[in-house]
Amino acid sequence: MSGVIVSSPYGERPNRVDRLMLQVVLALIPGTAAMVWYFGWGVLINMVLASIFAIGAEAAVLKLRRRPIMPTLRDLSALVTALLLALAVPPTLPWWLTLMGILFAIIVAKQLFGGLGYNPFNPAMAGYVFLLISYPLAMTSWLPPSILADHSLGFMDSLRLILTGAPPEGLSWDAITMATPLDEMRTQLDQNRMIEEIRTSPLWGDFGGRGWEWIGNWFLLGGLFLLWRRVISWHIPVSMLLGLLVIAGLFWAIDPQAHPFPAFHMFSGGAILCAFFIATDPVTACTTRKGQLIFGALIGVLIFVIRTWGGYPDAVAFSVLLMNIAAPTIDQYTQPRVFGHGKDSG
């Protein structure tokens, strides 16, 4: 008989935080593979760098805080933050910017608030916004997808670009970068072009940018895996995508020449990644079911609003952070009706 006093239940607990996180990492594989396919090795190099930085930063802060290091590192939450940030930044981002972003995400957004479970803001998105505001040019210089690129970058090219900032010999920086479809759409619409006209460019695929739209599908696959494994519930992804589609559809219906087809919004930028992997971060999202529906839908609406009228081409990070602020209030007003309490109360 043990001397440890434990309260019931006594059986084995089947769920574990690290297993949940590991499944999130696994679910990122298809989308990541697609990103690597279209944008080259830079994506992978960023992910590796970000992971190393994140684990190092987390360990350092835990040591300063005199907290046990290994149990916290083993929960894999720092890894997930690192991977999400690395997937959100351009594949050519200089390594020190990745480092800055990670340091902000892990140290400021996560550990300064008390670590996993206590951070009000999604760390990956906080790191992303920190970089976007501080280094807007570097953060918006994307590569064209490989099917559109004149010059594709090899592994060594990507590595050199990230570590030294030097483009491959004989190529200028401008020759290898290209605006993202969202950016392109904004610029063109700002010049009062019609959608019909804009879409004649070879840049466009069926819904969004060529190449880009496929990445969304692969992240969607990973998202479905998470739903199937019950790592996440359907509430946030579905409401977020619906929110985005409905408001985009509304404006498209009013003026199809000034607003792109709703599916364009869904399959551009980080919408799908956000719906399944970012907005669903349980720590910073709403925790009641009803609240999650509101939380998701409003993120969808905010994405559209910021993309259409805001100052930045993509809006996932801002929308998520804004809704993170609102989450506790939403939770407060969306408590479920407790068993045995009148049907009409709460």
Place this chain on the structure above:
Amino acid sequence: MQQYQISTNPRRLRRFHGGIHLPDEKELSTGQPVAEAPLPRLLTIPLQQHIGAPAKPLVQVGAWVLKGQRIAEPQGYVSAPIHASSSGTVIAIEERPVPHPSGLSATCIVIKTNGLDEWARLPKPLDNYADLDPSIVRERIRWAGIVGLGGAAFPTSVKLNPGSNQPVRTLIVNGAECEPYITCDDMLMRERAGRIVQGVSIVLHLLGARECLIGIEDNKPQAIEAIRLAVAQSDIKESTQVCPIPTLYPSGGEKQLLRVLTGEEVPTNGIPAQIGILCQNVGSVAAVAEAVMEGRPLISRYVTLSGRGIAQPQNLEARIGTPIGELIRAAGGITGDVRKLVLGGPMMGFTLDSEQVPVTKATNCVLALSTEEAPDPAPALPCIRCGKCAEVCPANLLPQQMYWYARSKDLDKVQDYNLFDCIECGCCAQVCPSHIPLVQYYRYAKTESWAREQEKRDAEHARARHEAREARLERMEQERKAKLRKKKEALAKKPAAAKVGAPRDAKAAEDPKKALIEAARKRAAAKKAALSKEGVTPKNTNTLTPAQQRQIDAAEARRQPAEPTATAKED
């Protein structure tokens, strides 16, 4: 057998929120028929085995008692009597360890058995209960000391008397037994289905209820079959329905089972009788039948001994008061590595420190769990608010929020999140990926809240008393003043009348004492004046007793030699 089946569950079952599927581990202990546990040398029978006031001993140390003899009587309405579960001598009435999570002791009657197992004279069976007034039957149930055998141990006679303002239309008999490992109700239904159905019939008569629903989880097909057969052969087959329900923990919770079978919800803080329903455990119903039809008090019960640390897991019919250790020995003893000895099920039970604690009326299961079955939990990680707990909560609470506030000791906020609707089933803790002992936090918050309520009540009481005292003093003061005023008024009138006569003389005559005081004061003033002329003012040391003077001299003497030293130091 098919022809006996009255119906195959035409009832539409409902769902309660949440719940979890657990490995049920029931087949471990259902392999053999229930045997009677051997008569122990000592029976330790606690005076409190029920909700309510503890029973009051009727016997003294040294008394000779018979099996079935009443050895303690109920105190107050919500209480239950205690009977000797075998014959022998009372050797002690004292504090002994009892089954309680705290591990504390409580008063027990200890009987040294004589091995004869000699019955006391029992009351006549009430075979004709249908013709009797319900109060007579209820009195018999109260006499027998029957309490809820599902675990709550609320006195059954009290529960069966909901009052005329709460007519009961439906009786629900709880044979769900949803917690893993426990099979005592399962075995009882298999082996004593007839008794159970007889009990149902009695209770239906008592309550005047129209229908009875017997809810049994569908992982107990043999029990379902046995009860169906017994119902089909009984006189209550028209009104009674056997309802297999889906196996989903905690469907055996009273409110959950009621919801599954009727679709209704018991209001918070309420009891089922408020909505015309009453629940009874199968064991309690069988005990009712034994008390009414045989005049037999509740002195034994089925207890499951299970877990991979028990050599021969099984059910035993154990006398109340049998030490748990004796039962374990009867089941072949402990085997392999046992990590925890648990009383009750793995979800809601508690660990035992001692094998000496006795079986009580509420004891349904003793588990010896191996390390594999009950590993020591890893240190809890922070809550990531994943909401899995809220998904499985049968009360539809938000355990993650309650945890947050319980941890920060914000008791008001925890109660805002309906802490007291928590039934402590353990589902939330079971699915928590951070392995937080959630239920422990809720138990803590509940106890703290109760303590604070008590404190508040005490403070309120003290305040009320203080205010009453203030009011009383105020009133007395007012009365005194009023009296004084009246007196003054009366005086003012009197002198006005008397002044006309002899004013000076009357005053002197009225108060000769005053004249004396006046004279003394004048003398003192004169003396003072004389002294001050000489430059001497009276000191408080002027009138010293000789002893006081000596003390002062001694002190002065001590002070003298001390002074040079002090100055020396200063230099």
